[in-house]
Amino acid sequence: MWALTLYRSTIGKKMIMAVTGLVLVVFVIGHMAGNLQQFLGPGRMNAYAAFLKSTGELLWIARLGLLAATVLHVLMAYQLTQIKRAARPIDYTRREPQVSTLASRTMRWGGVLLLVFIVFHILHFTTGTVFPVASRPDAQYPAFSHTDVYGNVVSAFRNPWVVLFYVVAMLFLLLHLFHGAWSSVRTLGLSKPSPDPLHRRVSTVIAVVVWLGFTAIPVAVFFGVIR
C-alpha cells in the first residue's frame, strides 16, 4: 500500500511533516491576520470571535484537522529524531557547522517549545483554565470571559511574564517558519533547481510577517497602545 510505503521511509515521514507543517503555516497566517483586529477595538474583535463560534460544526472540523496535523507533525518529528540519533551513535569531538542556519538547528528544541506554547495557549485563551492574574489588574476586565475575547487579551497581557512567554514563543515560531516554510517545499520535491538552493525569499517574508503580526499584540497591550 502506498501510504504504508511512505510511512515506512524517512522521506515519507518527512513528507508527512512537510504537509502537516504547511497546513499549520496556512493556519498561522490566517490566525495572525484575524487577531490583528484586536487593534480595531472591542466591537470588531468580539464580532470576529462570535462569527468563528457561530460556524458550529465547521469550527470543529477545522479544530480537529489542526489537532490531527499537529499530532502527526509531532509524532513524525519524534520518530525521525530517534532515527537520526541512532544514525550517529558516536559523535565527533569536534564538528563545525558551515552553512546550516540557527533556524534549522533549533527545529527540534524550538518545536518542543512551540508544543508547550500551543498547549498553554489553548488553556489560556480558549478554555481560560490557566489565566495568570494580571500584575496590573484592570477594573474593566478583571477575569476570563467566554464572550469578551478583546477583554481577555487586554487583561492577559498586562502580566509581564505572560508577555515574555508569548514574545519568546513567537521568536521560535519565526525561526521554525524561516526554515520550515522553505524546507517543506524542498522535502515535497516541489522546488525548481536553483543556483543558490539555500536562498529563501518567500519563507523569509512569511516568517517575518507572522512574527511581527503576532508579537505586536502582546507588546501593544503591555505598553498601553491597546487598552
Place this chain on the structure above:
Amino acid sequence: MNLTLQVWRQPGPEADGGLKEYQASDISPDMSFLEMLDVVNERLIEAGDLPIAFDHDCREGICGSCGMMINGVAHGPSKATATCQLHMRSFRDGDTIVIEPWRARAFPVIRDLVVNRGALDRIIAAGGFISAPTGSAQDANAIPVSKQDSDAAMDAAACIGCGACVAACPNGSASLFTGAKISHLGLLPQGQPERFRRALNMVTQMDLENFGHCTLFGECQEACPKQISIDVISRMNRDFLRAAVTAPSDRAASGGDG
C-alpha cells in the same frame, strides 16, 4: 611549519578508540594533507609505532577513497576539495588539527581513520544501474538529450562516493549521495525504464542502512568536494513519491536480467 595533531586512533572495529596527540614538525606548506600524514607515519614507523591508517588511492580528487573530519569539517577547510587535494598552506604554523574518521552507524570504523563505506555500495547495487542489451547499443548521438538535462545529469554524476555528505550531516543522512545517484541516471533517457523502481529501491536501501533523514541543513552540499547541489534531494523525493504512489509492490523487485 610545525603542527600539533590530535588523531583518532582505534586498533580495530570492536576496540575502543581515542584521540592521540602527535607533533608534525618541519612540514612544507606545499605538501598535501595526506603527504603530511605520510611524513608523520614514516616517523612513527621509524620509532617502532603503528602508522595512522587512512584511506587513499588516486590522490587527485577523483576516486573518493580519502576523507576525514579535519577540525570538525569534512575534508577540511578548503571548499570543493577532497582531503587529498587539501594543502598544508590552508593551515597556519603552530595550529592544532583534530582529525577524526567519518562518524555514522552505517560507516563502522575499521581502523583509525578508515571506515567501511560498503553501505554506499549497497545503495548503488539496489538500483544505481541501467539495463542495456550488450553488443547492440545504439549510437549515443542517436538519442537526443537536452542541454539542461545533460548538464544536470553530469553535475550529479560528479559524485565520487566519498561519504563527506553523510559525515557532515548533523543527521548522518545519505540523502545527497543517494539523490545524486538517482538523479544522474533519472535525468537521462537511458535511465528512464527503471527510473521509479530505482528511486524506490535505492531509498529503501538507504533507510535499511540506518542513515538519518534529511532536514535540509545544507551542510552536505557545502562539504561535497564535487559541489553537488541539494537540488538532487528534491529530485529524489519527487521520484520516490511518484514511485511509492504508482508502483505496485511486485514491480519493486530488483532489476538485473528481470
